Amino acid sequence: MHKNKPNKVLDTKLDAVSKSLKQSIKNLDSYTHVRGESLYVDDVNIRQGTFHAVVFDSPKAHGKIKSIDYSKAEALEGVQRIFTYKDVPGENEIGGIIPDEPLFAEDEVHFWGMPIALIVAESEFIARKARDLIDIEIEDLSVITTAKEAKAKGSFINAPRSFSLGDTEKAFVDCDYVFEGETFSNGQEHLYIEAQGAYAEPQENGNIKVTSSTQGPTAVQKTIAKVLGIAMHKIEVDVTRLGGGFGGKEDQATPWAVMAALAAHHLNQSVKLILNRHDDLRMTGKRHPYESTYKIGLSKDLKIIAYQTEFLQNSGAAADLSPAIAERTLFHATNSYYIPNVTTKVLSCKTNLPPNTAFRGFGGPQGMFVIESAIAKAAHEIGVPTRTIQEANLLDENDTFSYGQIAKKVEAKNTWHSAKNIFNIEALEQAVETFNKNNTSFKKGIAFMPITFGISFTNTPMNHARALVHIYLDGSVGISTAAVEMGQGVNTKMMQIAADVFSIPIEKIKIETTNTTRVANTSPSAASSTADLNGKATLMACNALVERLKIVASEDLKASVKDITLKEESVYINNKKSALTWTELVSKAMLKRVALTENAHYATPEIHFDKTKEKGHPFAYHVYGTAITTTTIDCMRGTYEFDSVKIVHDYGKSMSEGIDLGQVEGALIQGIGWMTMEEIAYNKDGRLLSNALSTYKVPDIFSVPKTVEVIPVETEGNDMAILKSKAVGEPPLMYGIGAYFALQNAIKAFNPNYNMQFNAPMTPEKVLMSLYRKA
Numbered sequence: 196m197h198k199n200k201p202n203k204v205l206d207t208k209l210d211a212v213s214k215s216l217k218q219s220i221k222n223l224d225s226y227t228h229v230r231g232e233s234l235y236v237d238d239v240n241i242r243q244g245t246f247h248a249v250v251f252d253s254p255k256a257h258g259k260i261k262s263i264d265y266s267k268a269e270a271l272e273g274v275q276r277i278f279t280y281k282d283v284p285g286e287n288e289i290g291g292i293i294p295d296e297p298l299f300a301e302d303e304v305h306f307w308g309m310p311i312a313l314i315v316a317e318s319e320f321i322a323r324k325a326r327d328l329i330d331i332e333i334e335d336l337s338v339i340t341t342a343k344e345a346k347a348k349g350s351f352i353n354a355p356r357s358f359s360l361g362d363t364e365k366a367f368v369d370c371d372y373v374f375e376g377e378t379f380s381n382g383q384e385h386l387y388i389e390a391q392g393a394y395a396e397p398q399e400n401g402n403i404k405v406t407s408s409t410q411g412p413t414a415v416q417k418t419i420a421k422v423l424g425i426a427m428h429k430i431e432v433d434v435t436r437l438g439g440g441f442g443g444k445e446d447q448a449t450p451w452a453v454m455a456a457l458a459a460h461h462l463n464q465s466v467k468l469i470l471n472r473h474d475d476l477r478m479t480g481k482r483h484p485y486e487s488t489y490k491i492g493l494s495k496d497l498k499i500i501a502y503q504t505e506f507l508q509n510s511g512a513a514a515d516l517s518p519a520i521a522e523r524t525l526f527h528a529t530n531s532y533y534i535p536n537v538t539t540k541v542l543s544c545k546t547n548l549p550p551n552t553a554f555r556g557f558g559g560p561q562g563m564f565v566i567e568s569a570i571a572k573a574a575h576e577i578g579v580p581t582r583t584i585q586e587a588n589l590l591d592e593n594d595t596f597s598y599g600q601i602a603k604k605v606e607a608k609n610t611w612h613s614a615k616n617i618f619n620i621e622a623l624e625q626a627v628e629t630f631n632k633n634n635t636s637f638k639k640g641i642a643f644m645p646i647t648f649g650i651s652f653t654n655t656p657m658n659h660a661r662a663l664v665h666i667y668l669d670g671s672v673g674i675s676t677a678a679v680e681m682g683q684g685v686n687t688k689m690m691q692i693a694a695d696v697f698s699i700p701i702e703k704i705k706i707e708t709t710n711t712t713r714v715a716n717t718s719p720s721a722a723s724s725t726a727d728l729n730g731k732a733t734l735m736a737c738n739a740l741v742e743r744l745k746i747v748a749s750e751d752l753k754a755s756v757k758d759i760t761l762k763e764e765s766v767y768i769n770n771k772k773s774a775l776t777w778t779e780l781v782s783k784a785m786l787k788r789v790a791l792t793e794n795a796h797y798a799t800p801e802i803h804f805d806k807t808k809e810k811g812h813p814f815a816y817h818v819y820g821t822a823i824t825t826t827t828i829d830c831m832r833g834t835y836e837f838d839s840v841k842i843v844h845d846y847g848k849s850m851s852e853g854i855d856l857g858q859v860e861g862a863l864i865q866g867i868g869w870m871t872m873e874e875i876a877y878n879k880d881g882r883l884l885s886n887a888l889s890t891y892k893v894p895d896i897f898s899v900p901k902t903v904e905v906i907p908v909e910t911e912g913n914d915m916a917i918l919k920s921k922a923v924g925e926p927p928l929m930y931g932i933g934a935y936f937a938l939q940n941a942i943k944a945f946n947p948n949y950n951m952q953f954n955a956p957m958t959p960e961k962v963l964m965s966l967y968r969k970a
């Protein structure tokens with residue numbers, strides 16, 4: 196179904212990873228995945244007598260707890276114990292950035308689904324039965340579900356943030372055109388296939404081992420230690436892999452692991468807590484909905500002179516990662532455009548929804564939707580194609596971002612013009628025009644979506660990682676890093692690096708589980724930076740070992756160190772194969788008492804950011820790209836299909852082409868889902884209505900574009916990326932925004948009176964109404 200042209204550019208310019216490896220490499224996990232042998236938390240062999248837990252959560256979005264009666268539940272046979280905030284020996288606090296989130300509600304509840312107690316029983320079935328026997332009385336307090344209401348009531352998470360460049364107020368005065376408007380983008384459910392869960396196992400001396408489906412093992416370890424009031428070294432967190440995270444397990448895997456550990460601590464028995472889908476959907480936060488206003492000013496020649504916006508982020512009932520996500524919204528507010536006068540402001544609005552959280556793009560997509568809406572509005576009002584304004588304002592070398600970073604090695608124009616040329620834009624647009632002339636009940640629309648996404652945690656101190664590499668005495672290798680495999684293929688990339696540096700087959704390398712006792716004090720696997728940070732550390736460790744082994748070889752072969760290389764499991768002198776093999780070299784190093792273990796630390800150089808000035812250089816580099824999306828709508832029904840998405844993407848020099856293509860395709864579809872069909876709905880009382888897959892529609896095989904073509908842009912690449920292979924996890928999600936505007940253009944082709952609305956997702960219902968609405 197997906198057509199992908201052979202990659203000429205990458206074929207001819209290999210320098211990083213050996214050619215056969217980078218092209219043929221399959222995701223390491225593909226073999227065990229398809230055989231059903233991959234291990235997740237629910238597959239861990241549990242200790243005999245393990246207890247099972249279920250969370251009792253709030254049936255109201257806001258209120259005072261008047262009374263709770265656990266007696267019937269406690270009396271149920273098989274129930275071990277019910278834990279509440281009263282059982283917390285340390286702090287009943289799990290907030291990472293701001294301490295504003297209790298593990299268990301105390302006197303008040305702040306969202307529907309807020310954990311109140313943990314029921315531990317002999318089986319999950321019994322625990323669930325017990326949950327139904329709990330009587331709770333809550334006195335209602337007023338419920339806020341939207342960011343606008345929160346703003347009106349002055350309900351905020353923290354102080355607003357604002358970025359500015361130039362003098363926006365003055366610049367608007369000189370603009371030939373000024374337009375204002377508002378936009379809305381809804382939340383999004385992560386829908387990782389593996390729901391949240393953890394397994395806690397008491398060890399000797401009050402130590403606890405926790406297996407968790409988390410992107411952030413250190414956050415889990417730290418929070419358990421805080422809640423239990425014990426030291427971090429008593430907690431070991433282990434992660435084999437996740438059945439998807441998508442940001443939903445960066446912060447929100449923590450409470451379940453903490454609860455399981457708390458129960459294990461008190462009962463001195465293993466405890467397993469795995470949410471079922473309903474509980475997961477109700478209790479966890481999602482992508483943040485944003486309500487935003489914009490003002491855009493242009494000159495006669497369609498240069499955007501000034502841009503101003505206020506983002507209202509619906510943060511939910513606690514901070515979670517909202518402040519960091521709000522910050523990234525500001526970083527990406529101007530997307531791929533250079534605008535000399537910018538004022539952006541974001542308010543994190545406290546509402547009575549579950550705390551919203553990280554989701555692929557981390558606030559960036561929400562910011563980019565607004566600038567694209569503003570440009571579409573301006574184009575509509577002026578009467579020019581949207582792409583004319585987009586093209587006239589693309590970012591160039593040495594342009595300044597509103598946060599002070601100077602744009603370097605910019606590929607915005609390169610990807611844009613490559614897309615136009617490679618995909619023959621004139622022919623594409625002509626085909627759409629002809630189709631629309633010849634059809635009355637079907638219309639096509641086409642839209643461009645450029646992306647520019649900054650790579651690094653925006654919080655500079657988080658940009659570091661370590662790798663621990665062992666060469667065993669038989670020449671096989673074990674690698675531990677902080678990278679969490681969640682389907683994105685990071686383990687495969689780590690293995691490629693080691694295979695390449697040691698020049699040994701991948702069968703000789705094992706990627707160990709992610710474990711806090713082997714690699715400590717880690718940042719979460721997030722911000723698309725996992726392969727860069729952990730890969731650079733792995734590269735450093737492997738290189739250090741090779742340097743050491745070369746000395747051993749030089750002594751053994753009586754050759755100069757500088758003439759020695761390791762190639763295909765042999766030692767080479769001046770590019771000539773010697774008799775010494777990799778395995779023999781390793782044994783010789785052992786006999787000489789040379790260390791075959793290395794621990795390396797990598798911290799991204801050059802980056803910095805000063806929050807007092809809101810200026811700096813927060814990103815190691817940016818990822819660029821341009822997508823062209825074509826859609827056909829059925830004007831009788833409002834339904835639609837995506838004919839094609841054609842992308843020129845800046846991979847740098849991809850080290851794992853299949854994996855990276857998978858990331859682009861997956862992210863694109865997830866972005867299209869967010870923009871077109873995934874509709875989160877809460878009622879006025881703050882109850883989640885879209886609480887099952889029957890009421891929350893995600894893209895399936897029938898709704899993905901009929902063709903997706905992804906062509907790598909021709910580029911020099913960037914040394915800040917691992918082996919010049921750029922981060923790829925999040926950026927392509929934002930190509931999905933093009934789907935919204937393609938639909939809008941198709942609607943315009945049918946209804947010339949269409950009143951431009953920027954209210955995502957553009958569901959078939961909304962399309963239908965837009966087709967026939969007069970104003």
Ligand code: MTE
Binds near residue numbers: 440722858923
């Ligand atoms: N791909 C898969 N298959 N599953 C995931 O959970 N998460 C995304 C992206 N791609 C995700 C994924 C998100 S939100 C991020 S930040 C990155 O992968 C994290 O991995 P990376 O840093 O290795 O790119």
Ligand code: HPA
Binds near residue numbers: 523553651652
């Ligand atoms: N991206 C993703 N996750 C994060 C970030 C970020 O910039 N900062 C903190 N967590």
Ligand code: MOS
Binds near residue numbers: 440442443554
């Ligand atoms: Mo991704 S949202 O940074 O986990």
